[in-house]
Amino acid sequence: MAVIGLGPGAPELMAPAVRAELDQAQDIVGYTTYVRMAGPFRAGQRILDSDNRCEMERARLAFELAAQGRRVVVVSSGDPGIFAMAAAVVEALDQAEDLRWHQVDLAILPGISAAQVAAARAGAPLGHDFCVLSLSDNLKPWSQIERRLALAAQADLVIALYNPSSKARPWQLGQALELLRRHRDPSTPVILGRDVGRPAEQVLATTLGEIRPEQVDMRTVVIIGSSLTRQIPRRDGGAWVYTPRWYPQSSAQTS
Amino acid sequence: MAVIGLGPGAPELMAPAVRAELDQAQDIVGYTTYVRMAGPFRAGQRILDSDNRCEMERARLAFELAAQGRRVVVVSSGDPGIFAMAAAVVEALDQAEDLRWHQVDLAILPGISAAQVAAARAGAPLGHDFCVLSLSDNLKPWSQIERRLALAAQADLVIALYNPSSKARPWQLGQALELLRRHRDPSTPVILGRDVGRPAEQVLATTLGEIRPEQVDMRTVVIIGSSLTRQIPRRDGGAWVYTPRWYPQSSAQTS
Numbered sequence: 001m002a003v004i005g006l007g008p009g010a011p012e013l014m015a016p017a018v019r020a021e022l023d024q025a026q027d028i029v030g031y032t033t034y035v036r037m038a039g040p041f042r043a044g045q046r047i048l049d050s051d052n053r054c055e056m057e058r059a060r061l062a063f064e065l066a067a068q069g070r071r072v073v074v075v076s077s078g079d080p081g082i083f084a085m086a087a088a089v090v091e092a093l094d095q096a097e098d099l100r101w102h103q104v105d106l107a108i109l110p111g112i113s114a115a116q117v118a119a120a121r122a123g124a125p126l127g128h129d130f131c132v133l134s135l136s137d138n139l140k141p142w143s144q145i146e147r148r149l150a151l152a153a154q155a156d157l158v159i160a161l162y163n164p165s166s167k168a169r170p171w172q173l174g175q176a177l178e179l180l181r182r183h184r185d186p187s188t189p190v191i192l193g194r195d196v197g198r199p200a201e202q203v204l205a206t207t208l209g210e211i212r213p214e215q216v217d218m219r220t221v222v223i224i225g226s227s228l229t230r231q232i233p234r235r236d237g238g239a240w241v242y243t244p245r246w247y248p249q250s251s252a253q254t255s
Numbered sequence: 256m257a258v259i260g261l262g263p264g265a266p267e268l269m270a271p272a273v274r275a276e277l278d279q280a281q282d283i284v285g286y287t288t289y290v291r292m293a294g295p296f297r298a299g300q301r302i303l304d305s306d307n308r309c310e311m312e313r314a315r316l317a318f319e320l321a322a323q324g325r326r327v328v329v330v331s332s333g334d335p336g337i338f339a340m341a342a343a344v345v346e347a348l349d350q351a352e353d354l355r356w357h358q359v360d361l362a363i364l365p366g367i368s369a370a371q372v373a374a375a376r377a378g379a380p381l382g383h384d385f386c387v388l389s390l391s392d393n394l395k396p397w398s399q400i401e402r403r404l405a406l407a408a409q410a411d412l413v414i415a416l417y418n419p420s421s422k423a424r425p426w427q428l429g430q431a432l433e434l435l436r437r438h439r440d441p442s443t444p445v446i447l448g449r450d451v452g453r454p455a456e457q458v459l460a461t462t463l464g465e466i467r468p469e470q471v472d473m474r475t476v477v478i479i480g481s482s483l484t485r486q487i488p489r490r491d492g493g494a495w496v497y498t499p500r501w502y503p504q505s506s507a508q509t510s
Contacts, residue, residue: 010269011271012271013272014266016268017270020267038498057499079367079371079375082381083383085382086378086382087379090379091500094495102488108376109375110268111367120341124341124342124344124345125333126387131387132386134384139501140502148410148412152386152406155402155403157407195289205430230349231347235358242341243342244346245310247395
């Protein structure tokens with residue numbers, strides 16, 4: 001059984017090891033949108049896709065099939081290890097009462113995650129210390145998210161936000177930005193990467209002072225610069241954004 | 256001109272877009288070890304490798320060649336955007352007085368970074384909020400590193416440490432671990448990934464209480480779990496390590 005990361009979606013950013021696993025699989029388990037990205041599949045390969053958002057159910061289905069001797073691939077977009085299926089799969093194993101599940105030969109194959117593609121398109125905003133946080137309060141309390149944002153801001157880390165916004169979570173991003181504006185200058189570079197590595201890709205360089213929550217949806221990754229992140233003009237009229245590899249020897253600490 | 260990420264080294268984890276850029280390049284610029292990983296090259300492709308650790312010099316050389324009309328690839332291992340060449344290249348452009356450099360068609364192609372491979376081998380330790388920090392105090396003051404470690408620990412983030420140790424920086428990791436032990440339990444899972452994605456790969460799951468700095472060198476990435484990261488037995492006798500996707504609704508805050 002393999003848990004694989006498609007990367008952002010474009011075949012040219014998918015690892016050959018992932019392509020090989022997909023080609024050899026008998027059963028392909030995953031969220032419908034991602035399974036479609038992973039195809040086309042051969043006749044005879046069984047597609048077990050669903051729009052069900054319950055990752056644990058998919059993980060359990062995959063173990064059930066693998067325990068029966070099927071060659072199973074669990075499909076994630078991006079990197080399965082970063083806010084995707086790998087944690088659910090290992091958690092399902094942790095909770096498993098079926099001893100056969102523990103005998104399954106499990107491999108996890110990494111992929112390029114959305115923040116990496118957005119960063120590459122924009123320049124090198126993740127070129128120094130950074131953190132990756134999910135803004136979703138579906139599985140963790142909002143107070144914990146705010147606490148982490150405040151500490152990450154104090155640490156002057158570049159911050160990549162996954163799951164920044166959705167129809168069911170409309171106010172969270174606005175509140176997060178308000179919190180970050182208390183720590184960082186309005187001129188701090190911000191990158192919005194929507195559908196990065198897919199045909200509809202849009203990457204926008206803006207600032208913490210200018211970004212509006214309405215510019216962001218669930219298909220967007222948001223990268224917020226540190227105090228040192230810089231924007232420079234680009235020949236196409238846009239901007240390159242980068243965070244230098246160095247830190248001044250006596251810097252004013254953010255607070 | 257393209258700045259590319261080889262990924263960890265294994266060809267099956269290198270993006271096809273990166274392979275294509277390498278195949279089309281006229282000039283290949285990079286650190287000797289990584290350029291060797293990127294080959295073999297065709298007769299006629301010019302290799303401009305060096306053991307020089309000055310990333311800015313390599314970046315400037317690449318722009319100089321590209322401005323002359325050469326098709327140039329700058330080679331990074333892992334992801335060029337994560338503690339690698341992309342930030343140096345954009346910084347070189349930022350400082351450039353030669354207007355031709357600003358006319359160079361520049362693209363950055365992401366790759367799979369070492370922490371992602373180590374995480375995939377170990378399970379899903381980066382399955383929830385995490386940060387990526389360099390322990391190298393070559394380009395930033397040690398006080399800033401300690402400050403970031405302490406805040407990341409307070410935020411209960413999983414912490415991936417790059418550049419954890421080298422002959423020239425022998426004491427830093429020990430001091431970092433001492434700091435982290437003040438915030439986290441000795442049973443906190445720790446992963447040491449050495450040469451991940453390369454033939455000599457070694458991945459070890461240990462704990463914050465047991466890890467010794469001598470186990471770590473400059474080719475190792477270190478992942479330190481959060482308060483929720485768990486280890487479970489694996490059929491080969493080792494352990495799976497994962498960080499659950501959820502956070503308890505009323506957790507004791509670490510301090």
